[in-house]
Amino acid sequence: MKIAVFVSGNGSNLQCIIDKCKSNELEGIEISIVIADRNCYAVQKAKIEKIDCITVDRKEKWQLNIDTLLKERNIELIVLAGFLTILENNFCNQWENKIINIHPSLLPKYGGKGMYGLKVHQAVIDNKEKESGATVHFVTTHIDKGEIILQEKIDIKEEATASSLQELIHQIEHRLLIKSLKLLYAKAQSTP
Numbered sequence: 775m776k777i778a779v780f781v782s783g784n785g786s787n788l789q790c791i792i793d794k795c796k797s798n799e800l801e802g803i804e805i806s807i808v809i810a811d812r813n814c815y816a817v818q819k820a821k822i823e824k825i826d827c828i829t830v831d832r833k834e835k836w837q838l839n840i841d842t843l844l845k846e847r848n849i850e851l852i853v854l855a856g857f858l859t860i861l862e863n864n865f866c867n868q869w870e871n872k873i874i875n876i877h878p879s880l881l882p883k884y885g886g887k888g889m890y891g892l893k894v895h896q897a898v899i900d901n902k903e904k905e906s907g908a909t910v911h912f913v914t915t916h917i918d919k920g921e922i923i924l925q926e927k928i929d930i931k932e933e934a935t936a937s938s939l940q941e942l943i944h945q946i947e948h949r950l951l952i953k954s955l956k957l958l959y960a961k962a963q964s965t966p
């Protein structure tokens with residue numbers, strides 16, 4: 775299964791997929807291309823691994839070109855791994871049930887426009903939540919509202935801060951993303 779990974783940040787989730795592909799834990803899955811919407815560490819990670827990588831210009835209308843390119847490459851799944859640009863409705867509809875996203879909260883809580891990075895964890899702490907976690911879900915035209923694929927919870931300790939929570943949840947994200955990829959690959963294999 776050829777996948778495209780969309781990134782905007784540090785690329786730790788990208789690196790995790792790369793490592794698991796290399797170790798054969800994600801046997802059958804291949805990162806065909808990385809798409810970045812800015813110059814970021816994730817781009818360097820892709821380059822080090824010699825994975826094709828395109829950095830799009832957010833000021834341009836790039837989604838139509840990328841849509842064509844992904845189809846030419848027979849991409850079967852798009853993974854948003856810390857991708858901050860909101861995808862256009864047309865793009866989401868073209869790739870219905872073929873785009874997944876990792877979000878650092880227990881969706882539907884703490885999702886939606888503007889809910890990314892530390893803001894998510896700060897809101898969780900401010901609301902004195904007892905638990906948080908990560909969610910992998912399908913992407914639709916409604917931000918963070920697509921069908922949930924997998925979710926994992928953790929208890930929040932009294933002394934937790936937004937940054938300590940972010941660090942903990944980042945680790946959950948990595949394994950949840952890999953688990954989700956395995957699940958979707960198995961499903962794709964069993965569908966005629």
Ligand code: GRF
Binds near residue numbers: 786944947
């Ligand atoms: C993660 O927290 C992910 O949930 C969010 O963006 C962050 C990306 O981290 N969507 P990284 O770039 O994979 O390290």
